[in-house]
Amino acid sequence: MTSRESLLATLTPLLAAESRAEAPAAGVEADDLEQAVWLRLLERLRDDDAPERPADWLRRAVRAEARRARRAHLRERPYRGDPPHDAARTPESSALVSERRRALRAAVRRTPGHCPRLLTAMLHPDDPTYREIAGALGISQGSLGPMRSRCLGCLRRMLAAEVPGPDARGRVP
Structure with missing residues (x-):
């Protein structure tokens, strides 16, 4: 040894x-x-x-x-996203989560150009890889990242315009 x-x-x-x-x-x-x-x-x-x-x-x-x-x-801080699928949800929280998803999907459909196809592919429940998304959309994998950034920026601006900002005292009208 x-x-x-x-x-x-x-x-x-x-x-x-x-x-x-x-x-x-x-x-x-x-x-x-x-x-x-x-x-x-x-x-x-x-x-x-x-x-x-x-x-x-x-x-x-x-x-x-x-x-x-x-x-x-x-x-470390806990992630404050959607509750886990196996968590016991109240009917109210389930309705709110469903409404949020419906609003997101509706906003995705309103994005310009190739963005609806790209964002829909990225939101797919199977969580496809960049290679799979690029193959399905018929674009190069290298152009997927910049295209994704542009589409997410467009979606972000659309959603920000739909949500009213706080008034002078910090309250939403």
């Missing part, structure tokens, strides 16, 4: 224990924490920079990864 293999075999139970101890406070799974520290260690070993006191280094690395995970958790 090489020195690296013996180092890894020695650190495995210690890393598992440290990860299990730190994970609940960090709000992450112990396995995720353990994996992040293994990655750090293997990167050091790849660069022939093995820690002099591996057990101490491992404890510090686990705590550093736990702090990083806590900071990341504090910065």
Whole structure:
């Protein structure tokens, strides 16, 4: 057994224990924490920079990864889009989501030029790739991005014109 293999075999139970101890406070799974520290260690070993006191280094690395995970958790915000399909919806929220989709589809149909075909393809429930959309529309894949940007800009301007802005006191008339 090489020195690296013996180092890894020695650190495995210690890393598992440290990860299990730190994970609940960090709000992450112990396995995720353990994996992040293994990655750090293997990167050091790849660069022939093995820690002099591996057990101490491992404890510090686990705590550093736990702090990083806590900071990341504090910065993350939930996505405030449509509720997930499997979430229990109220009839009111279902009606609002359906109305929003109807309004979007109606606005897409009113866009000029090739935009209705492109935006309809992009809104397809199967979530096609750029290659699939370009093939279906008979255009090059390279021109799809700029065309998409123009069409989305047009759609954005159309929708902004339909939504009234707030009056001087911040109220919508």
